[in-house]
Amino acid sequence: DQQVKQNSPSLSVQEGRISILNCDYTNSMFDYFLWYKKYPAEGPTFLISISSIKDKNEDGRFTVFLNKSAKHLSLHIVPSQPGDSAVYFCAASDRGSTLGRLYFGRGTQLTVWP
Amino acid sequence: NAGVTQTPKFRILKIGQSMTLQCTQDMNHNYMYWYRQDPGMGLKLIYYSVGAGITDKGEVPNGYNVSRSTTEDFPLRLELAAPSQTSVYFCASSYFPGVAGASYEQYFGPGTRLTVT
Numbered sequence: 341d342q343q344v345k346q347n348s349p350s351l352s353v354q355e356g357r358i359s360i361l362n363c364d365y366t367n368s369m370f371d372y373f374l375w376y377k378k379y380p381a382e383g384p385t386f387l388i389s390i391s392s393i394k395d396k397n398e399d400g401r402f403t404v405f406l407n408k409s410a411k412h413l414s415l416h417i418v419p420s421q422p423g424d425s426a427v428y429f430c431a432a433s434d435r436g437s438t439l440g441r442l443y444f445g446r447g448t449q450l451t452v453w454p
Numbered sequence: 455n456a457g458v459t460q461t462p463k464f465r466i467l468k469i470g471q472s473m474t475l476q477c478t479q480d481m482n483h484n485y486m487y488w489y490r491q492d493p494g495m496g497l498k499l500i501y502y503s504v505g506a507g508i509t510d511k512g513e514v515p516n517g518y519n520v521s522r523s524t525t526e527d528f529p530l531r532l533e534l535a536a537p538s539q540t541s542v543y544f545c546a547s548s549y550f551p552g553v554a555g556a557s558y559e560q561y562f563g564p565g566t567r568l569t570v571t
Contacts, residue, residue: 372558383544383562429496440485440548442560444496
């Protein structure tokens with residue numbers, strides 16, 4: 341049973357515009373959420389995270405929003421750049437009971453075109 | 455500081471063969487993890503370890519074994535390889551996940567692409 345869902349397998353955005361990647365989760369015990377970026381033939385690299393005690397976290401061009409009541413989070417990239425083209429994974433953790441285990445979504449392929 | 459390293463990068467196995475995927479981290483992390491990623495899927499946890507000598511099963515442990523004799527190394531053993539084990543394998547490590555409000559991330563290696571035919 342998929343506890344973290346990314347329902348859009350792909351997203352295409354023009355350079356300079358906003359990219360919005362969405363993620364839904366089902367486990368109300370999740371208390372920490374992360375976004376990872378993955379280029380082909382490389383391992384995932386950490387991008388940004390948010391704790392369940394916050395509803396927004398910002399780091400440069402990247403902002404993550406968390407809506408706990410809807411069990412939904414989103415990653416905003418503004419402005420989008422061609423180098424942002426990659427697969428983005430949403431991940432969640434219930435750190436208290438699962439010792440930091442991450443549950444991953446299936447990923448969204450972002451393509452930023454000039 | 456190399457981070458998390460994995461060897462080999464690629465491997466082709468015949469059905470029934472065995473092999474060990476190596477993982478080493480130089481960040482003095484206590485927690486280490488093995489994931490597999492199948493095409494079009496997210497990463498699924500195979501095994502994890504919270505310190506030397508302590509390991510536990512993840513979501514998809516069948517067909518695999520692990521050991522953790524040192525803080526740095528966390529090898530993954532495949533016995534009797536099967537086509538269903540064709541996948542990309544990622545090793546990761548982290549500090550103690552901490553408590554609510556504290557930042558936490560897992561650092562990933564570059565992966566091992568395994569094909570079983």
